[in-house]
Amino acid sequence: MKTQLIEIIPMISAHWAEVANIYKEGIETGMATFEKEVPSWEYWDSQHIKTCRLVATMQGSVVGWAGLSPVSSRCVYGGVAEVSVYVSPDARGKGVGEQLMKSLISESELRGYWTLQSGIFPENKASIKLHEKSGFRCIGFRERIGQLNGIWKNNILMERRSKTAGL
Numbered sequence: 388m389k390t391q392l393i394e395i396i397p398m399i400s401a402h403w404a405e406v407a408n409i410y411k412e413g414i415e416t417g418m419a420t421f422e423k424e425v426p427s428w429e430y431w432d433s434q435h436i437k438t439c440r441l442v443a444t445m446q447g448s449v450v451g452w453a454g455l456s457p458v459s460s461r462c463v464y465g466g467v468a469e470v471s472v473y474v475s476p477d478a479r480g481k482g483v484g485e486q487l488m489k490s491l492i493s494e495s496e497l498r499g500y501w502t503l504q505s506g507i508f509p510e511n512k513a514s515i516k517l518h519e520k521s522g523f524r525c526i527g528f529r530e531r532i533g534q535l536n537g538i539w540k541n542n543i544l545m546e547r548r549s550k551t552a553g554l
Contacts, residue, residue: 391445393483395490398440398452403428405449406442413473418511420471421533421540436468439494443474443483450478453487455495458504466501466553472517479513488521492547501553506532506542515543523547 398406407428413419426434436455443451455468470491474483495503505523507514527544534540 391481393450393481393486394444395441395486396444398442398454400428400432402442402449402452403431406452409449409452409473409475412476417535418508419473419514421535423536435471436498438498439468439491439500441487441490441494443478443487445478445481445483450475451483451487453491455491455500455503466499468495468500468503470503470505470518472514484513484517485520488517492521492549496549496552499552501549503547503549505545507545509541509543515545518545518547521547 407425410422410425414422414425434456436457440454441452442449443453451472451474453470453472455470458464458467458469470488472484472487472491474487492503503523505514505518506529507518509515523545524547525543526546529542529544531539532542
């Protein structure tokens with residue numbers, strides 16, 4: 388079986404239709420995010436760091452995306468960001484998430500981010516595994532932190548501290 392080439396490139400607004408579809412697929416799982424609807428490009432763009440947003444493509448189609456969001460507007464947290472990584476159901480298990488995460492970490496360190504964090508639903512085993520494989524560690528557990536469709540959800544807090552940025 389021929390392995391398909393995964394290319395990681397910067398996300399631009401022209402990717403939004405495919406990115407939004409993958410985001411929608413993640414929302415529909417009920418274990419990827421508290422969001423219930425895909426936002427507009429304009430809103431998403433305003434909430435994410437401009438330099439650390441990537442898409443994974445296979446044969447010219449977007450099959451995954453990754454981005455960072457600031458965790459605070461306070462200057463002391465300027466090098467801390469929250470990770471989002473989403474992979475299309477058809478591309479899962481093919482290394483797309485790993486390549487996106489590796490590229491996102493590299494890009495974030497080049498931009499001076501010293502800490503990456505994620506809040507992950509405990510049932511999202513694939514995301515937890517990806518984060519662990521990428522050097523994240525569990526730093527906490529938030530019980531009943533928010534409701535999704537009327538059901539209280541927990542979050543596992545994971546963090547990765549750079550060995551090169553912020554030293």
